[in-house]
Amino acid sequence: MKNAFLVTALLGLATATQAQRTAFEPGKVWPDNHGTHLNAHGAGVLFDKGRYYLFGEHKIAGPKGNSAQVGVHCYSSKDLYNWQDEGIALAVAPAGSGSEIEQGCILERPKVVYNKLTHKYVMWFHLELKGQGYAAARTAVAVSDRATGPFRYVRSYRPGAGQWPLGFQDEWKQPVPGEAALKWWTPEWRTAVAAGLFVRRDFAKGQMARDMTIFVDDDGKAYHVHSSEDNLTLHLAELTADYQDFTGRWSTIAPAGHNEAPALCKRGGKYYLLTSGCTGWAPNAARSFVASSIWGPWRQLENPATGADADSTYHSQSTYILPVAGKPDAFLFMADRWTPKNPIDGGYIWLPLSFEGDQPRLRWADRWSLGVFDQPRPKATAAQ
Ligand code: DGJ
Numbered sequence: 548m549k550n551a552f553l554v555t556a557l558l559g560l561a562t563a564t565q566a567q568r569t570a571f572e573p574g575k576v577w578p579d580n581h582g583t584h585l586n587a588h589g590a591g592v593l594f595d596k597g598r599y600y601l602f603g604e605h606k607i608a609g610p611k612g613n614s615a616q617v618g619v620h621c622y623s624s625k626d627l628y629n630w631q632d633e634g635i636a637l638a639v640a641p642a643g644s645g646s647e648i649e650q651g652c653i654l655e656r657p658k659v660v661y662n663k664l665t666h667k668y669v670m671w672f673h674l675e676l677k678g679q680g681y682a683a684a685r686t687a688v689a690v691s692d693r694a695t696g697p698f699r700y701v702r703s704y705r706p707g708a709g710q711w712p713l714g715f716q717d718e719w720k721q722p723v724p725g726e727a728a729l730k731w732w733t734p735e736w737r738t739a740v741a742a743g744l745f746v747r748r749d750f751a752k753g754q755m756a757r758d759m760t761i762f763v764d765d766d767g768k769a770y771h772v773h774s775s776e777d778n779l780t781l782h783l784a785e786l787t788a789d790y791q792d793f794t795g796r797w798s799t800i801a802p803a804g805h806n807e808a809p810a811l812c813k814r815g816g817k818y819y820l821l822t823s824g825c826t827g828w829a830p831n832a833a834r835s836f837v838a839s840s841i842w843g844p845w846r847q848l849e850n851p852a853t854g855a856d857a858d859s860t861y862h863s864q865s866t867y868i869l870p871v872a873g874k875p876d877a878f879l880f881m882a883d884r885w886t887p888k889n890p891i892d893g894g895y896i897w898l899p900l901s902f903e904g905d906q907p908r909l910r911w912a913d914r915w916s917l918g919v920f921d922q923p924r925p926k927a928t929a930a931q
Contacts, residue, residue: 568628570916573861573896574884579622580631587620588883588893591658591760591867593668593694599624599872600694602636602657602670612890614677615639615654619670621695627871627879627917636696637670637689647687648700652677654687656866658761659694660769662790668694669790671771673759674703684755686773688791705753706771706784706793712746713798713842719743741802745776754782754797758807760867761786762841765813770841772800774807778825781806783841800845806834812868812878812900815927819907821851821880821900823864828887830859835907851900851907861911863896876927877920880909902927 577585587603594600605620606612621636639654640646648654653675660669667690674687687703711720719742726744729736736744749755759773769786771793776782781804784797800806806822813819818838824831833852836845852860863882871877877899884894899919901908 570628570914571897571912572914573898573912574894577630577895580629583632584892585622585630585895586891587622588885588890589656589866590881590883590895591656592869592881593659593661594870594872595661595668595694597625598694599627599869600633600659601630602659604655604657605635606890606893608889608891610888611651613653613887614651615648616650619654619657619672619696619698623695633695636691637672637698637700640700646700647674647676647703649677653681656759658759658867660761660763660790661694663767665789667692667789667791668696668698670698671759671761673757673773681757684757684775686756686759686771690791701791704756704793705749706756706773707749707782707795707797708753709751710795710797711750712782713796715743715746720747722747737803740776740779741799745779746799749776756782758809760809760811761790762811762813764841770811772809772811772820774809774825775799776802778807779803779805781809781820781822798842800843801836801847804834804847808865810865810868810880812870814876814878814902817905817927818845819868820845821865821868821907823860828885830862830864830884832858833860833865833909837905848906852909854911856911857909860909861896861898863894868900871917871920874917874920876924877917901925 586605587601590603601622605617607616618635618639619637621633622630624630640649642650655673657672670689674685676683685703688701689698691698726739755775756773763769769790771784780802781800785794805825808823810821820836822834832850835848835851838845863884865882867881869879880898880900882896886892
């Protein structure tokens, strides 16, 4: 009797701590099934066989927390509100092992996609080699047979080595006398950047790849989008059919525009890209772009955020745009509220992404649920 009472009491406690969530509360502590704040920063989401998988940087407390001490954390969910801890999907290698992903490297913004040809889960992430700050500027790939891992590290890349971007003119392939002396604040310098000043510099060793995302198109082709050229210009590079390498086809987006934190979605046949400016861990105003072809041209639109704190994207920085399963043209904007002094405390800003014509829009909500996507919404117009 006494024991039964104890069991009932314990069950009651367990139910109370795991109360089902029915809404998003942007910026608030977001407990997982153990009651621990989600530890998946710079995250992306995979939807696979009826379940969502959240992958993000596992941060620790204190000053070391912005370097990778543990690896990539995975959670899974049926409804996007309640997340079950699935553990570490990609673990860093032991310190001193000499591995490119050894403990203390910088491992950011992991994104996982499923490849239908190989039946493998492919994870890409921004990798900085231990002890080199942000100088290596690489992207890296890991592979698994299961969504939750364990992922096996494959290799890292500087993409585009020895390959000119699409549309790169022949006369841009040679250095222009005097271009090295151009000042970065002049229109001449911006023109020189658009004409390949930095693409030429990194042609042989490969282009820099820092903040990144992966986008899979309706036809199954996947693309890697990354901040390159000292974070001045975004590059979009096509992945091979197995999603584990680059085909060599790539293009530039917004030369000298200083964009990072890219997040992409497709609606009504058009491609939408949200980014941030480059201010380290401090938030800034988001940017938005639209294109009828993923290869561009991309047209820059307005800051998508509206209302109070729009100029800091509600104190956050984009990381992913998630198409909500089963709800056509319903997109969820995911962003990080970084806390670099104690990185484990970083918060998550998930908001519905709406559209006014071509213009993506964000509006703050203290509390919201997926039901917002069932309200009447403007229909997407077909791409021209
Ligand atoms: C901003 C980036 O978006 C983050 O992923 C991280 O690289 C910080 N910069 C580092 O300052």
